[in-house]
Amino acid sequence: MTCLLKMRAMRDQMSVNERKIADFVLENTKLLRDYSSQQLADVVGVSQSSVVKFSQKLGYKGYPSLKLAVYETYAGAAQVSAGEDDARPRFGKSDTLLSQLGQKKLEVLENTAHINEADHLSAAVAAIRNARCIQISACSGSAAVAQYFTYQLLELGCWAVFDQGGRLQQSMVNSLSDEDVLCIICDLGGEESLVEVANRARERGVKVLSLTRYNYNAASIHSDIRLYVVPPEEDQGMQRLLYRSAQLHVMETLISGLISSDQ
Amino acid sequence: MTCLLKMRAMRDQMSVNERKIADFVLENTKLLRDYSSQQLADVVGVSQSSVVKFSQKLGYKGYPSLKLAVYETYAGAAQVSAGEDDARPRFGKSDTLLSQLGQKKLEVLENTAHINEADHLSAAVAAIRNARCIQISACSGSAAVAQYFTYQLLELGCWAVFDQGGRLQQSMVNSLSDEDVLCIICDLGGEESLVEVANRARERGVKVLSLTRYNYNAASIHSDIRLYVVPPEEDQGMQRLLYRSAQLHVMETLISGLISSDQ
DNA sequence: AGTGCTTGGAATAATGTATTCTCTTTCACA
DNA sequence: TGTGAAAGAGAATACATTATTCCAAGCACT
Structure with missing residues (x-):
């Protein structure tokens, strides 16, 4: 695919x-x-x-x-469609809301899963594991995801702080060192301010980890480790929901990597 | 062949x-x-x-x-085996972190999808849609999920407030009326304080929606609409991650229900 | 206009595939 | 045992496809 x-x-x-x-x-x-x-x-x-x-x-x-x-891809397409026939009943025989969403979600997660290379994921896990502090900055649409991620990291004992934006942002960045990690999460656009934060961080030797839409955008270019989300097909209101769902999936993957590297 | x-x-x-x-x-x-x-x-x-x-x-x-x-010949062979082994190949042929997580996640989501009846889901969607205000209370382990949910609701124009617990909790409940909804999210336990909140809300005619672990626990008994998450098999550190993932899936389902009912 | 950068195509080198031709082996038959 | 037809195998070669190099045109910036 x-x-x-x-x-x-x-x-x-x-x-x-x-x-x-x-x-x-x-x-x-x-x-x-x-x-x-x-x-x-x-x-x-x-x-x-x-x-x-x-x-x-x-x-x-x-x-x-x-x-x-x-x-x-399409010798595999038969494969995929075989898989889909399979998965459809899995998400409920009836046309419940859950199953409808499940279908689309599955598709997006699958695409996202394929796009990220194992190397990058493990690099990200390692970076987080070794970081002293982690600043998590997101553009407004991804704030929810970022905060969710922050929670999980804190729970695992990582010193993560969610950057609410605004004036504090700069002072936070300025207190990071080369032992730290800046994690940038953005949705569709490249968000100027995030790029700026990323650059400032890199100047200070901070490792920058980004999770962006899959294609080369500003935020991803200015980072050391790049993770991607494949945006769903234009699907009206559902698009943002699905996009976030995929973001969460990547975040969860990192968390699960942290958990298993802990043991 | x-x-x-x-x-x-x-x-x-x-x-x-x-x-x-x-x-x-x-x-x-x-x-x-x-x-x-x-x-x-x-x-x-x-x-x-x-x-x-x-x-x-x-x-x-x-x-x-x-x-x-x-x-x-053998691209077709993969096809056949894909059909046989269920959804396994869907989450990536390779043993990436993503795919490992994907497997377990899929399983949990699937179970969760099966357990919730369409009626209850639509009832939940309707309740939220018609509510004037929505208070979202969670036990500490589900705070992240609750907050994520709150964000989404706000984005959709629902007047949702996340209850941080503590002293405010009571006064928030006391300001709810029968046009409002209390949404209770808890993980494994029955959290005394949540039950109390739920009861107080019901006394005031507030509609109570709960998302709990699947089995009859206190919090779920005291609510009007009951949604469930099927907890994953004991899986060490991963359990909480997966549980939350399932919670999120239900929440996302509600959101998607809201989105489509909007149009 | 001048410089550096990017893009696209013509020409050509390199690689890969098909055919031809020749040599060898085998076997039937005198 | 010798002779020739037939088949198989490979070297050489013709042909096709793919990769690279190099150059011209377009464009932003000075």
Whole structure:
């Protein structure tokens, strides 16, 4: 899944031609199976080398790797849909509210689970574990998540403080040292003020951990360890709910990592 | 599937070299993914052209076609096993932290989803929707969840207040009327003080909504609408994490109910 | 206009695949 | 036992696909 997701996530940061390729692939996933790089290039209207470069930009060795990955995706798509048929009854036979939400939630969690690499997660756990103090800053939409996270950390004996924003923010940052960690949580946007906080922290040698929407945004660029959430498809009011749910899932993962590293 | 079957079927009519290739492919199906015709030839100990001829003899246009066909075979195999093992593969093939947590979480959410009846959920949603004010009281272990819930309600325009406990608790209850709702969230125990609050509220005609561990405990008995969380199996440190996760899931369900009833 | 940066394509190098051709082995038959 | 047809295997080679290099055009900033 990762492959197409990556494409969708990075779509916004792509150049025109790259986007053309991405769109075609996303639309005609199955066609790819029988396309050579040249054919794809022709049908999209770009040069063959652009196709190769596109593949590499996404992190593959070359076009054949991309092709396989895409293919995997939908050879896996049957897999996923098999899984879905499975999971649907799991969330309740009836069309209860729980099951409706469960479906979407599951999807988002799944995507989020796929996007974060184990390395980064363990790095994050290690950073938190070794930190003297942890400042947790969030943009307003993620305040609830941030506070929830803070609670859990405190419960585990980590010296975490939730940054309510405002004037205190700066003085908090200024009291951090290189033994500390700044944890930045933001939702969809890059929130100027958070970037500023992150930069100030880094100047002081503080390790910066970010949880952002998956794609390269300002807040994530200015951090040492980057965790991501895959935003749900535009789903009206539900979007924020689902997004937070995914954020919570990542946070819970960190907590669970801390718990098991404790033992 | 046909592909590997064909090979096995024709094995007897094959020449020595062909059989060598077939055997290798049958044994090392998955390796093929990353082998070029030359590599396969080398590892089997034949010439590259023999590999190509082998592919063609089996009815494929060339080596790449064979390769894809073989790959298809076991991408499809994963499909089948995915169906069999339930939802396990959904949370990531890899043993990342995320996927480990995902498994347990899924289980707990599922149980929780099953236990709550749709009627009760909609009743809860309706109660919240129609309430003038909502007091949210929690025992200490569920404070984080309660606060998270409060945030969401506020965001949706519900006049929710999180009860920090202590002396204020009583005066808050005393200002509620029969248009209001008291929402009680507790974890494992029955928390005396919450029961007391619930009773006092009911005396005043306040509607009481509870989210408790699933079994009849004091707090749940004294409420009008009862929602439950199924506590996870004893799982050491993880238990509280999972329990909260399930609580959150129910809360999110209510929120999503509110969102859709809004439209 | 000038500089540095990014993007995309033409040309080309490198790799991978298919075909041809030749050599060897095998076996039937005189 | 010798001879030739047939089949199999690999070297060499033609062909196809993919990766890289290099250069031109567009663009922001000076």
